[in-house]
Amino acid sequence: MFEILAAAGAAAGEAPPAWINWLPIIGMVVIFWFLIIRPQMKRTKEHQAKISGLKKGDQVVTQGGLVGKIAKVDDTYVEVDIAKDTRVKVVKHTIGDIIPPGGSAAND
Template identity: 40%
Template structure:
């Protein structure tokens, strides 16, 4: 009887520690997930937001569908891209500001066209 009660006391004492140790791999996996996936994605979103906010008339950009053009007009939510020149007229397309993926260096569209 004395031996069995000693085992019972040691098992009860190790209970909270063993449950904490069983959550340790889960906590470590969440930490790795945060540093490998969540944090870099938040950084990319922040960079994209600052890039979209800094757009100006005359910038050459590439939109989400691969559409390249020069910004002709800017509103709060939309921009007008000049994508082609036909004689004295231009072809303009309206896209959302958030659809802009990349700002090209000045003069890049002349190399493409």
């Protein structure tokens, strides 16, 4: 009987396997992936799809807060009418959002 208790005590005193020490770090990486990295990649993909679909006449809001109507679209730049006879050239990827039709008009 003492031999069984001694064997159980010796087994309990051994250190856990080395891979168990990495479980908290792996768990944090998984949590960061699902809570931070994956949603950000999804938002980036949606924004790129929105930017690639820009066309003349769309009402947009830039990341700087300018609201206007697209007058011309290039590969890199977009010309936006922000007021009567006022047109600015904006880098395409700084367009924050597209105002859906029926929203408040930018320069009517």
